Amino acid sequence: MSIYIVFIISFLILTIFGTLLHFTHGWFKKGILLHIFSALNESTWEHMKLLIAPTILVIIFQYIFLRNEYLNIFNSLLILLIVELISIPLLYKPLRILIKEVPFPITISIFILSIIFGLIAEYTMLKNEVFIFPEHISLIVILGIVIIFGIFTYYPPKFFIFRDPVTKRYGDIR
Numbered sequence: 549m550s551i552y553i554v555f556i557i558s559f560l561i562l563t564i565f566g567t568l569l570h571f572t573h574g575w576f577k578k579g580i581l582l583h584i585f586s587a588l589n590e591s592t593w594e595h596m597k598l599l600i601a602p603t604i605l606v607i608i609f610q611y612i613f614l615r616n617e618y619l620n621i622f623n624s625l626l627i628l629l630i631v632e633l634i635s636i637p638l639l640y641k642p643l644r645i646l647i648k649e650v651p652f653p654i655t656i657s658i659f660i661l662s663i664i665f666g667l668i669a670e671y672t673m674l675k676n677e678v679f680i681f682p683e684h685i686s687l688i689v690i691l692g693i694v695i696i697f698g699i700f701t702y703y704p705p706k707f708f709i710f711r712d713p714v715t716k717r718y719g720d721i722r
Contacts (some may be wrong), residue, residue, distance in 0.1 A: 549613045551674070555667055558606045562632075562663045565602035567656075570595075582708070584698040588719060589712035592637050593700065595659065596709075599632045600697050618674045623688035624633065628670035629690060635662035636710055 561622075571588045585601035587594040607625050615621055639658045641652045672678075681689070704719040706712040711718055 551614065551617070554610055554613050554660045555671060558610060559667060561605050561609065561661060562599065562602045562667075563660060566598045566659065566663070569598045569601060577592070584701050586649070588615075588701065589686065590719070591704075591712045591718075592640055592709040593704065594712075595640070595655070596633050596636045597697050597701070598659070599629070599636075599662070600694055604630050604694065614674070618681050620673060620677055622683045622690065623679050623681060624673040624679070626686040626690050627673050628666040630666075631669040632662045632666035633693075635665045641709075642675060687697065688719045 569585055585597065587598055603625075604626070607622075610625065611621060618624070636658060639661060640650065641653065643654065643658075680686070700710070702719070706718060
């Protein structure tokens with residue numbers, strides 16, 4: 549399968565599943581595992597979390613189709629995840645400071661831009677055969693990030709990106 553088709557499908561997985569996960573906490577109140585990946589409130593952290601499960605799906609999908617072509621697949625996927633996660637607060641927080649209430653279409657645009665930035669960074673790493681870590685270390689770091697998101701779902705730190713601007717609370721597991 550062409551790398552371009554793989555990336556188009558990856559973009560669709562990330563945008564569709566990420567968007568759906570914004571609503572699943574409200575739909576399925578008792579889904580303990582689902583809460584790790586769903587937005588529990590309107591905090592920046594919870595919106596970053598919407599990319600975790602779809603990125604896991606993309607990691608599996610891309611590994612199946614690209615592992616024989618690229619030796620740095622987990623390095624590039626780690627960068628995809630990091631760039632996606634960092635882009636959301638870097639784009640959202642300054643807007644929130646400037647205009648207080650960021651309109652819904654802009655928050656969706658930020659989510660999509662974060663995905664695009666991540667995919668561009670990943671593609672650049674793949675094509676240039678960039679290695680930051682040995683592949684097994686990159687996979688361990690990816691798993692570590694997923695575990696941290698799971699832990700902070702149930703035990704959010706009292707830090708500004710974890711604070712829900714609507715309720716002024718941290719977390720929402722009932």
